[in-house]
Amino acid sequence: MERNTSALFWRMLDVVEKDIVPLTWEGVRQGHKVFGAAVLRADDLSLVLAGTNHEAECPLWHGEVWTIKEFFAPSPAGHPSVPRPAPEECLFLSTHEPCSMCLSALAWSGFPRVYFLFGYERTRADFQIPHDLRILEEIFDCPSPRRKSSFLELFSLEEMIPSLANPGEAQARFERLRAVYLELSETYQATKEKSSVIARK
Ligand SMILES: [Zn+2]
Numbered sequence: 001m002e003r004n005t006s007a008l009f010w011r012m013l014d015v016v017e018k019d020i021v022p023l024t025w026e027g028v029r030q031g032h033k034v035f036g037a038a039v040l041r042a043d044d045l046s047l048v049l050a051g052t053n054h055e056a057e058c059p060l061w062h063g064e065v066w067t068i069k070e071f072f073a074p075s076p077a078g079h080p081s082v083p084r085p086a087p088e089e090c091l092f093l094s095t096h097e098p099c100s101m102c103l104s105a106l107a108w109s110g111f112p113r114v115y116f117l118f119g120y121e122r123t124r125a126d127f128q129i130p131h132d133l134r135i136l137e138e139i140f141d142c143p144s145p146r147r148k149s150s151f152l153e154l155f156s157l158e159e160m161i162p163s164l165a166n167p168g169e170a171q172a173r174f175e176r177l178r179a180v181y182l183e184l185s186e187t188y189q190a191t192k193e194k195s196s197v198i199a200r201k
Pocket residue numbers: 062063064098099100101102103
């Protein structure tokens with residue numbers, strides 16, 4: 001069991017770094033936010049597809065919703081003839097704890113297991129984006145979503161670290177990815193400022 005948790009932790013961080021982050025670098029340069037997602041097959045942890053936020057095109061295109069849309073698309077870009085597994089055969093990975101819209105989208109789509117790298121509190125502290133928590137509190141009167149329901153179960157990758165065989169190494173890897181996301185966020189902010197200056201001209 002512990003070996004499985006370790007394998008899953010390291011694989012998920014690999015997917016964030018190698019599959020999601022490159023898409024997000026491209027995305028932030030086009031003015032989209034830093035949040036990304038991926039779908040993996042539960043049996044061998046192979047990647048089905050990765051995606052990133054497209055909020056500058058439409059405010060609903062959070063990383064998760066975009067990725068779900070691509071997952072169900074008949075021939076998604078870059079994966080023309082790969083047959084899709086069923087959502088229940090997959091693990092869903094979010095770089096950041098999913099917001100209320102994305103959680104509902106995941107429940108409606110039938111993904112039973114959802115992993116996230118950075119929790120709401122980190123999102124609020126690192127990126128000054130408190131909307132997730134404010135929407136939950138103000139609209140749903142809910143301090144935080146349930147980790148387990150009949151629709152899906154949510155797992156924090158950061159919270160797995162103390163139970164891993166090599167927690168020091170895992171924490172260091174986590175912190176390296178955190179630094180990458182802070183850099184992505186700075187690039188996003190700079191791109192946004194530049195485009196609002198251009199718009200004012
Ligand atoms: Zn969302």
